[in-house]
Structure formats: C-alpha cells, structure tokens
Amino acid sequence: MTAVTSPRLLSAEMPSGRTTGWWGMILFVTTEATVFAAMLGSYFYVRFQSGPQWPPPPLEDPKLMKVIIMTAVLLPSSVPVMWAERGIRKGQRWRLRAGLAITLVLGLSFLGLQAWEYSEDLKKHTLTTDAYSSLFYSITTLHGFHVAVGLLMVGWLLAASLRGSFGYRRHERVRLTAIYWHFVDVVWVAIFISLYLSPRL
Amino acid sequence: MSVETEEQARPASRSEAVAALEKDWGERPSLRSWFSTVDHKRIGRRYMVTAGIFFILAGTDAMILRTQLARPNATVLSPEAYDQLFTMHGTAMIFLFSTPMFFGFGNFLVPLMIGARDMAFPRLNAFGYWVFAFAGTVMFSSQLVGRAPDGGWFGYVPLTDTPYSSGINLDVYSLGLLFLGVSTTAGAINFIVTVVKMRAPGMSLNRVPLFVWAIVGTSFMVIFALPALNVANAMLFLDRRFGAHFFDPAHGGNTLLWQHLFWIFGHPDVYIIVMPALGIVSAVLPAFCRRGVVAYPLMVLAIVTISIISFGVWVHHMFATGLPQLSYSFFSAASTLITIPSGIQIFAWLFTMLRGRIVVRTPFLFVVGFIVTFVLGGFTGVMFAITAFDQQVTDSYFVVAHFHYVLFGGAVFPMIAGIYYWLPKFTGKMYAEKLSRWAFWLVFIGFNTTFMPMHVSGLLGMPRRIYTYPGDLGWDLWNLISTIGAYVLAVGLLLVLIGVLQAIRRGRLAPDDPWGGDTLEWATTSPPRPYNFVTVPTVHSVHPMWDERTTAALATDPPLPDHQAMATSELDGREEGAIEMPEASLLPLVSALGILVVVLGLLWGWYWFAGAGALLIFGTVARWMWPPERTPEEAGVAS
Numbered sequence: 001m002t003a004v005t006s007p008r009l010l011s012a013e014m015p016s017g018r019t020t021g022w023w024g025m026i027l028f029v030t031t032e033a034t035v036f037a038a039m040l041g042s043y044f045y046v047r048f049q050s051g052p053q054w055p056p057p058p059l060e061d062p063k064l065m066k067v068i069i070m071t072a073v074l075l076p077s078s079v080p081v082m083w084a085e086r087g088i089r090k091g092q093r094w095r096l097r098a099g100l101a102i103t104l105v106l107g108l109s110f111l112g113l114q115a116w117e118y119s120e121d122l123k124k125h126t127l128t129t130d131a132y133s134s135l136f137y138s139i140t141t142l143h144g145f146h147v148a149v150g151l152l153m154v155g156w157l158l159a160a161s162l163r164g165s166f167g168y169r170r171h172e173r174v175r176l177t178a179i180y181w182h183f184v185d186v187v188w189v190a191i192f193i194s195l196y197l198s199p200r201l
Numbered sequence: 202m203s204v205e206t207e208e209q210a211r212p213a214s215r216s217e218a219v220a221a222l223e224k225d226w227g228e229r230p231s232l233r234s235w236f237s238t239v240d241h242k243r244i245g246r247r248y249m250v251t252a253g254i255f256f257i258l259a260g261t262d263a264m265i266l267r268t269q270l271a272r273p274n275a276t277v278l279s280p281e282a283y284d285q286l287f288t289m290h291g292t293a294m295i296f297l298f299s300t301p302m303f304f305g306f307g308n309f310l311v312p313l314m315i316g317a318r319d320m321a322f323p324r325l326n327a328f329g330y331w332v333f334a335f336a337g338t339v340m341f342s343s344q345l346v347g348r349a350p351d352g353g354w355f356g357y358v359p360l361t362d363t364p365y366s367s368g369i370n371l372d373v374y375s376l377g378l379l380f381l382g383v384s385t386t387a388g389a390i391n392f393i394v395t396v397v398k399m400r401a402p403g404m405s406l407n408r409v410p411l412f413v414w415a416i417v418g419t420s421f422m423v424i425f426a427l428p429a430l431n432v433a434n435a436m437l438f439l440d441r442r443f444g445a446h447f448f449d450p451a452h453g454g455n456t457l458l459w460q461h462l463f464w465i466f467g468h469p470d471v472y473i474i475v476m477p478a479l480g481i482v483s484a485v486l487p488a489f490c491r492r493g494v495v496a497y498p499l500m501v502l503a504i505v506t507i508s509i510i511s512f513g514v515w516v517h518h519m520f521a522t523g524l525p526q527l528s529y530s531f532f533s534a535a536s537t538l539i540t541i542p543s544g545i546q547i548f549a550w551l552f553t554m555l556r557g558r559i560v561v562r563t564p565f566l567f568v569v570g571f572i573v574t575f576v577l578g579g580f581t582g583v584m585f586a587i588t589a590f591d592q593q594v595t596d597s598y599f600v601v602a603h604f605h606y607v608l609f610g611g612a613v614f615p616m617i618a619g620i621y622y623w624l625p626k627f628t629g630k631m632y633a634e635k636l637s638r639w640a641f642w643l644v645f646i647g648f649n650t651t652f653m654p655m656h657v658s659g660l661l662g663m664p665r666r667i668y669t670y671p672g673d674l675g676w677d678l679w680n681l682i683s684t685i686g687a688y689v690l691a692v693g694l695l696l697v698l699i700g701v702l703q704a705i706r707r708g709r710l711a712p713d714d715p716w717g718g719d720t721l722e723w724a725t726t727s728p729p730r731p732y733n734f735v736t737v738p739t740v741h742s743v744h745p746m747w748d749e750r751t752t753a754a755l756a757t758d759p760p761l762p763d764h765q766a767m768a769t770s771e772l773d774g775r776e777e778g779a780i781e782m783p784e785a786s787l788l789p790l791v792s793a794l795g796i797l798v799v800v801l802g803l804l805w806g807w808y809w810f811a812g813a814g815a816l817l818i819f820g821t822v823a824r825w826m827w828p829p830e831r832t833p834e835e836a837g838v839a840s
Contacts, residue, residue, distance in 0.1 A: 018771070020321040020780070023394040027424060031386055034428040038465075042432065042447070042458055049455050056453050091838045127445050131454035134445035138436070156823055165828035167836030173828055 025176045029183045032146075036187050039142065040194050043135045054199055055132045059125055061199045062136075070113045071192055074147070077106035078185045081154075081178045091168035093161065100158040103181065107151045114144050136195060143184070143191055150184045153177045218760040219735055225764045226731040228785060237785040239323035240731055241308050244330045246627060248305030251334050252298050253698075258341055259293035262286045264691055267651075271684035273672035283668035284351035285370070289344055291354030292374065295474070296381055297337045299612050303477035304329075304388045306619055307416040309627060311392060313722035313729060314410045316401025316738040316745075318766040319782055321394040324789050324825070325387050331793035332384035339800065340377040343370070350374035353666065355467060356437070358448040358459045363441050372441060372804055375434040380800045382431045389420035389427075397771050401721065403740035404774040407501075410720045410743075411494060414501050415480025418508040422469045422476070425512065430466035433459055438803075457522060464515035472511040474608060476504065478615035479546055482568050485615075485622045486550055488716040489565040490557025493744055496549045503542035503549075510539045520591040529588045536586035540579065547576060562716075563637040567618035570645045574610025578603055581656070596666075599659025605652045617644070617697055624704055625711030629728045632704040640700060643693030650686025654679040719744035724755055735760045737767045740774070792821040 047054050055061065080102040087095025125133045157177050160166070166174060228234045238244070266286055269277040278286065308326065312319055320326045343349045351370050352361035361371045396417050400409065437459070439445040446452035448459050483494050494500060516524065516532035550572065559565070581603040585591045594600060617640075624632050658679040663670065670676055714723035723746050725734055736758045738751055745751040761767060765779040795818035802811025 018398075020394050020398045020768070023397055024322060024325075024390055027390045027393055031390070031424045031428055034425050035432060038429045038432040038462060042436070042462065045458055045461065046447075046453070046455050049457075050453050091836075093838060127439070127443060129446075130452040131446045131449065134436075134439065134447050134454070138439060138445070152819065152823075156826075160828050163828075163830055164833060164836060164838075165831055167831070167833065167838045169835065169837030170828075170831060173826065 019172060021172050021176055022179075025179045029179060032183065033187065036139075036142070036190065039135075039139050040190060043139065043194060046131050046135060050131075055136075056130060059129075059132065062121075062196050064196060066113060066117045067192060067196050070110055070117070071188065073106050073113065074110045074185060074188050077103050077110070078182050080106070081181050085171070085174050085178050088161075088166050088171045088174050089168055093166065096161050096166060096171075096174065097158060100154050100161065103154050104151060104158065107147055107154065111144060111147055111151070114140070139191060139195060143187060146184045146187070150177075150181050153180060215735070215760065218762065221762060222732045222735060222760065223730070228731065233787070234785060236790050237327075237787045239319070239327045239783060239785050239789070241312050241320045241323065241326060242729060242731075242733075244326050245305050245307070245309030247330055248301050248308055248333070249627075251330075251337065252302035252305055255293055255297040255337050255341070256302070257698075259290050259298060260691070260694070262290040262293070264687060266290065267684045267687040269668065270670075270680050272681070273670050273677055275669055278668060280668045281351065282347075284666075285344065285347070285349040287666060288350045288353055288374075289341070292350060292378075293337075293340070294608070295354055295470070296378060297333075297340065299474040299608070300385060301333050301337075302616060303416075303419070303474070303612075304333075304385075306481065306616075306623075307392055307477065308388075310623065310722055311395060311413055311416055312399070313626075313725065313733060314413050314720045315396060315399060315404060316721045316724075316734060316740065317395065317399040318733045318737075318761075320391050321399055322391050324783050324786055325391055327786075328789035328793055329384045329387040329391065331790050332387070332796060333381060335793060335797045336377055336381035336384065336800075339380065339797070339804075340373060343373040343377075348373065350377075355463055356459075357463075358437065358440075358456050361437065362448050366441075369804065372438065375438040375441070376800050376804055379431055379434050379438075380796060382427050382434075383796060385423055386427055389423035392416050392420040393424075398768050399766060400769050400774045401738045401740050401745075402767065402769055402774055402776040404745075404769070406772055406774075407498070408740055408743045408745075408774070411483035411497070411500055411504075412477075412480035412720075414504050415476050415483070418504045419473050419476045422473050422508050422511060426466045426469035426473065428466075429462045430470075433462035433466070436462075442803075442806075457519070457524075460519050460522065461515070464518045465512070467518060468515040469508075469511040471607070472507055475611040476507065478571075478612040479504075481615040481619040481622075482550060482571060483546075484720065485564050485568055485618050486553050486557075487744070488622070488718045489560045489562060489568075490553050491560065491717075492553065492557040493719060494549055495552045495556060496545075497743055499545055500549055503545045506542040507539060510535060510542070514539060517586060517591070520588050521595045533586055533588050537583065540583055540586075543579065547572065547579075562621075563632070563634060563641055564618040564622040566638070566641045567614050567621070570641065571610060571614035571618065574606050574614060574648065578606025578608075578610050582607060594659055596664055597659040598655040598663045598665055601665050602652050602655035602659060605655075609648060609652070614644075620697070620701065622716070623722075624701065625715050625727045626722055627728065628705050628708075629711050630704045630708030631711045631715065632700050632708060636696060636700045636703070640693050640696035643689055643696060645693075647686050647688075647690030647693050651683050651690055652686070654682045654686070658683075714746070717746075719747050721745050724752070737761045786825075788821055788825045792818055792825065795821060 050056060080099040084096045084099025084103075087099065127134055127137045154177060157173060160173070228238060228240065265278065266283065269275050269283060308320070340350075348369050350356070350373055352366060352374065356371065356374055359365055361374075396409065396413055436445070436447040440447050440449065446454040448454050448456050450456060483500065487493050513535040514532055516528055517536045520529060581599070585603065621632055621637055624630065658676050661675055661679070663674070663676045670680075711727040713725065713727050716723070721738055721740075722729075724738060734755075736755055738745060739754045739758065741750045742748045761779060764782050764784070766782050768777045768780045769775055770777055795814050798814030798817060799811045802808060802814055
C-alpha cells in the first residue's frame with residue numbers, strides 16, 4: 001500500500017525545469033498585459049461611445065510612416081535576445097553580450113523615434129486636448145516607459161554579463177529578462193493595431 | 202537530488218541537524234534584523250497586526266458615524282467631516298484591512314500548510330509588507346490633517362474629478378490605492394508561485410488544503426482584476442493633476458468609463474475579500490467536526506468557478522445607470538449563476554457538520570455565526586441580481602445592510618474564527634475559552650442589532666451617505682437601534698482584542714497540535730522555528746496529519762540541511778531538488794521607501810522628489826537582482 005501511494009511512483013509528469021523565477025515573471029507579465037488590456041479597452045469604449053468621427057475632428061488619423069519604422073525597429077529586437085539566450089545556454093558568453101548590445105541599440109532607436117514622433121504630434125494636440133488625446137498619449141507613454149524599463153534591464157544584464165556571472169549552468173536572469181522584453185514587443189503590436197491602424201478601418 | 206543528499210556528510214544525529222538548522226536560519230534579535238527579516242511568519246504576523254490597527258482606526262470612524270446618526274438632526278459631525286469619515290471607513294476596511302489581513306493569514310499559513318520552509322520570494326514578501334504599511338500610513342495620515350478622501354470608497358466621477366473636488370483629498374485616494382496595489386500584486390504573485398513550486402513532495406493538486414486553494418484563487422483574481430483599478434486611478438490622477446479628459450464628457454471623455462473600470466475590479470474584489478475567509482472556514486471545520494470537509498473536488502471546483510464568474514458580474518453594480526437592457530439581462534443571469542458555486546460551499550459545510558462529530562469551541566461558534574450571517578447577506582444579494590428590485594433600493598441603507606452582512610458576516614466572522622483557531626500557532630499561547638464565548642455572543646448580537654434594522658430603514662427610503670436626516674420620516678427608531686447595536690459590537694470586538702493580548706501575555710503554553718488538526722501547520726512546533734520543518738514532510742493524502750504514513754515519515758526521514766527549501770513539480774508535487782533560500786536583507790525596505798518617495802513627490806507636486814525616488818528604486822532593485830560572481834566552471838562556459 002505504502003509503495004503504491006508513494007509520491008515518486010504516482011507522478012506522471014515530465015520534468016519541466018520551470019523555476020520559481022520563471023513563474024514569477026510569467027505572472028508579472030500577465031498582470032502587466034492586463035493593465036494594457038484595460039487601457040486599450042478604455043480606448044475602444046470611449047471610441048464607440050463618441051461620435052461617428054474617430055479621432056474626433058479636427059484631429060486626423062495618426063500618420064503611419066514613422067510608426068511603421070518604429071515597429072520595424074522594435075519587433076525584430078526580440079531576435080537578438082533569443083539568439084543571446086540560445087548562446088548562453090551553450091555557454092557562449094560572446095553571443096550573450098553581442099545579442100544584448102544589438103537589442104539595446106534597437107530599443108534606444110525605438111525610443112528616439114518615439115520622441116521624434118511626439119515632437120510632431122505635440123504640435124497638433126496634447127494630453128489635455130480631448131479624451132482621445134489623453135488616451136493616445138497615456139497608452140503610448142506607458143508603453144514607452146515599459147521599453148525604457150526593459151532597456152534598463154537589458155543594459156543591467158549586459159553589465160552583469162561582462163563579469164563572470166552567466167554560463168550554461170547559470171542564466172536564469174537572462175531567461176527572465178528575455179520574457180519581459182518579448183512582452184514589451186508583443187504589446188506594441190496590439191498598440192500599433194489599436195491606435196494607428198484601427199482608426200483607418 | 203536525494204542521491205546527492207545522501208552523499209553529503211550528514212550530521213551524526215537528528216539533534217545535531219536541528220542545531221545546524223538553528224544556526225543557518227536563526228535571526229539574532231536586533232534592530233537591523235527587525236527591519237531586514239524575510240521570515241514569512243514574522244511578515245505574516247506583521248501584516249495581521251498592521252491590518253488590525255487599520256481595522257481599529259476604520260472601526261472608530263464607523264463608531265463616530267453611528268453616533269452622528271443615532272438621532273435626527275445631530276451635529277456631532279459637519280457634512281465635510283462626515284464625507285471623509287465614511288469614505289475612509291469604506292476604503293480602509295476594503296483595501297487596508299480585509300485583504301492585508303487575509304494576506305497575513307496566507308503569509309503565515311500557506312508555507313506551513315504545504316510543508317515549505319518559506320515563500321517562493323521571501324524578499325519580495327518583505328517588500329510587499331513595507332509597501333502596504335507605508336500606503337496605509339499615508340492614507341490614514343490624510344485624516345489627521347483633515348484632507349482625507351471624501352468621494353466614497355468607489356470614488357465616482359464626476360464628483361471626484363475637477364472641478365467638483367478640489368484639494369488633495371482624492372489625490373490621496375488615487376495615489377494611495379496605486380501604491381497599495383504594488384503590494385497586493387507582489388503578494389498575489391508570491392502566493393501563486395509558492396503554491397505551484399514549493400509544495401511538499403507528494404502534495405499533488407488534489408491534496409492541496411482548501412485554504413491554500415482559496416488563497417490561490419484569490420491571487421489569480423488579484424492578478425486579473427487589480428490592473429483595472431490601477432488604470433482607473435492613474436486616469437483619475439491624470440485628469441485631476443494634469444488636465445487629461447478621460448472622464449470629462451465636455452471633451453469627449455466618459456463618466457461611465459470609471460464605473461466600468463472600477464467594478465471590473467470591484468466585483469472580483471468582493472470575492473478577493475470573501476474567498477480567503479471561506480478558505481478559513483474550510484480549514485477550521487475539520488478540526489471541530491472530526492472529519493474532512495465533504496466533497497473536496499466540488500469545493501475546489503467551486504473556488505475555481507467563483508474566481509472566473511466573478512469577472513462577469515460587474516454591471517450589477519451599475520443597474521441604475523441606464524445601460525442597454527440586454528446587458529442587464531446578461532449580468533443579471535451571471536449574478537444569479539454565481540450563487541450556485543457559493544451554495545455548493547455552504548451545503549458542503551452543513552453536510553460536514555451533519556456527518557461529523559461536533560466539538561463546540563469558539564472558532565466553531567464563529568463559523569456558525571458566519572454561515573448564518575453570510576446566508577442572510579446572500580439572500581439579499583440574490584434580490585439585487587433582479588434588476589427591477591435593484592433599481593428600487595439602490596443607494597439606500599438596504600445596500601449598506603446587504604454588504605455588511607456579506608463582508609462582515611462573510612469575512613470578519615471567519616477571520617475571528619481563524620484568529621482563535623491559529624492563535625496557538627501564531628503565538629505559542631492558548632486563548633481563554635470563557636472570555637472568547639462572551640466575545641462571540643456580543644459580536645453576533647451586536648452585529649445583527651446594527652445591520653438588521655438597516656434593511657428596514659433602507660426599505661423606508663433612507664439613502665446611504667447622508668450626514669443627518671429630519672425626525673419625521675420614521676427612520677429614528679431604526680437608526681437608534683443600529684447605533685446601540687454598533688456599541689455592543691464594538692464591546693464584543695474589544696473582548697476579542699483583550700483575549701488575544703491576554704493570551705500573548707499570560708496564556709497557557711500551547712501544544713504543537715491543540716485541536717488535532719488535519720493540515721501540516723500542526724506538524725511543527727507552536728510557534729514554528731524559522732525553518733518551519735526539520736524534515737520536509739511527505740504527503741500521501743488530503744489530510745496529512747491524520748495519515749500515519751506522513752507523521753511516521755516526519756519522525757524518521759532525514760532532515761533537509763542548510764538554508765534550503767524543496768522545489769517540487771507543478772501538478773504532481775514530484776521532488777525536483779533543493780533550492781537555496783535568500784538571506785535577510787534591507788533592500789526590500791529601501792525599495793519600498795523609494796516608492797514612498799515617488800508617491801509623496803507626486804502627491805505634493807514635487808516632481809524632482811518623485812524622480813529621486815525612482816532613481817532610488819532603480820538603484821536598489823539593480824543591486825537586489827545583481828548576480829553573484831561565479832567561476833567559469835560554476836557558471837558553465839563553453840571552452
């Protein structure tokens with residue numbers, strides 16, 4: 001009887017290797033994604049409760065050119081992170097450092113482009129113009145803030161990787177930072193579609 | 202892993218192993234260790250004491266309110282003071298008392314019940330406590346200077362937006378709740394990860410205690426519900442401080458957006474408050490019915506179902522706002538549906554009593570008091586789910602009566618049951634049975650005398666949140682009875698407090714397992730040592746302490762050495778290996794102080810100060826997470 005119910009014999013799971021840190025980061029990203037869902041939900045709620053014109057006149061549909069470039073810069077920035085993570089899993093520290101550096105450059109370019117876009121948007125409308133503008137600026141700024149936090153994490157990780165901290169046995173922080181960065185990336189797609197493409201539908 | 206452990210040089214005897222554990226885990230009492238501790242039991246007790254203090258403060262607010270309302274045309278309070286008091290009473294009871302108190306229970310009990318040595322993230326746990334303590338202090342301080350929030354606990358716009366509410370009052374509300382949200386989110390993540398990864402070997406998901414299930418369900422609701430509140434409060438702050446227009450119809454904004462966001466959070470929050478209390482009931486009953494709670498799988502399913510359906514009922518708080526009829530029908534149906542899993546739990550407890558051999562002690566009395574009051578609150582709740590009835594009584598004292606039956610009956614009665622039940626484990630002392638019985642009857646009678654008449658005054662048309670009323674409306678008697686009841690209730694609660702303090706000062710020393718309980722917290726000493734368990738328990742059933750295989754293994758299995766805890770697999774609780782636990786640290790406190798600086802900077806409009814706080818947070822967290830330097834062999838580097 002004891003033998004049959006012993007925990008070791010009863011278990012049918014395969015080893016997953018998911019650590020407490022992995023679960024913590026996944027849950028953190030989940031609740032963060034819910035924050036963005038609530039923001040975008042508010043955007044669509046206000047949109048469908050307001051008049052037929054969106055954005056409300058005299059504002060025009062947001063310009064796409066720069067945002068497409070921004071998207072083209074941010075989306076691929078997940079690739080070097082993945083490449084870096086694969087590298088350190090094999091113990092190749094140079095790949096970790098190079099991948100993180102490339103991501104850092106791409107992320108900073110994104111923020112630079114966003115600042116450029118803002119400088120032109122702000123001539124037309126500001127946070128206080130109307131509810132549309134309040135939503136537009138708060139959502140994009142919140143995302144920009146997340147990119148900035150992600151870049152701090154990547155930069156911090158790059159600094160740590162210059163010391164002898166990571167290798168194929170020990171790279172949990174790389175894994176966690178990568179999850180956060182992918183999240184910041186994916187959220188941008190939702191924002192791009194909602195704020196920039198959907199008004200044109 | 203077990204192979205590795207056997208290879209290590211093991212101490213010759215169990216007493217030597219215990220001595221080594223004491224050395225690895227023990228904290229010398231000092232000022233520094235008081236601020237730097239990461240022990241989940243100390244943090245859990247702190248949560249409970251701090252939340253208890255906030256309960257006394259918010260309860261005092263309520264007593265002043267009831268004194269004002271005792272007679273018509275009373276002048277104890279000015280209308281402005283009355284607004285601040287009822288807002289702080291509600292806000293504090295919901296946010297600063299209920300959830301933190303249950304997080305305190307969870308903090309202390311969850312690792313013990315699952316046979317773990319600490320939470321998954323002990324430092325995050327300490328951080329969460331400090332953030333909660335600071336947020337509560339900020340919010341209550343506003344009351345001292347007469348600038349407390351005054352827009353009701355659900356802060357409806359446009360009343361709470363500029364220009365209708367100037368002054369700092371509502372900024373305290375929005376920033377204070379955002380601040381507190383950091384703590385609640387951190388706590389919820391910590392609970393889920395702890396339960397997912399740190400359960401004792403053999404504790405597969407179908408052997409997890411119901412209280413732990415309840416805390417996990419609660420935590421998942423926090424993860425998905427709290428963002429809506431945080432977004433709403435951030436928008437309110439932007440509207441008020443920086444002239445944004447989220448809630449301003451004159452500029453294309455929408456006032457109902459606030460109500461939607463608030464109740465998308467707010468209704469799950471009712472269950473966030475009540476669910477851990479239901480878990481306490483499921484934990485207390487087995488000890489006093491001498492059998493497990495019947496229908497364990499149904500109970501777990503009920504917890505999961507409630508956690509999910511609670512997100513689909515928020516509009517029943519908005520039946521009087523003129524939304525489309527179709528949405529009323531949907532939310533009315535969902536609100537009726539959620540009574541099914543709630544009913545399953547009630548019937549399971551009743552059948553547990555019916556099939557058990559009841560031992561009447563004070564925790565059991567409070568559980569019975571809970572069932573009576575909670576069911577009464579549930580009855581009026583079903584009435585509200587019917588739109589036509591809801592529109593008649595909304596914003597009247599009938600609503601006040603209803604949610605006090607649900608929240609006081611549903612949360613505070615089980616909470617007091619839990620305090621008496623686990624006091625031996627929390628403090629190592631027993632309470633005095635006689636005094637606690639007096640406390641029960643005074644609380645039970647006082648509670649019903651306070652809130653039962655409010656059903657009547659509500660049906661007679663008395664609106665909530667009025668600071669006084671004229672004497673010719675037939676409300677006088679009912680209000681006077683309510684006030685008398687409130688004083689009786691206060692005396693009862695005071696007796697609970699005296700009982701606890703008396704037990705701590707000169708109570709009888711508690712044995713390890715005074716009740717013959719079924720869960721693992723009773724397997725260790727009262728109060729537990731910093732490492733909780735010498736040997737990691739092995740679990741073979743849902744009632745490990747009633748299972749000889751577990752108790753025998755606890756005495757004979759080899760101790761888990763060093764500053765380590767056991768990690769197990771997510772579903773089956775299969776042993777995966779020991780993990781190193783973090784040491785005490787001041788970093789959690791410093792980073793919480795950083796957030797305090799940010800919040801105060803935003804509150805007072807000193808944005809440079811807020812910026813300095815942000816730098817402090819970044820610096821502290823960067824240090825906190827900084828990886829240790831490792832040799833190439835340790836880290837693993839490709840040649």
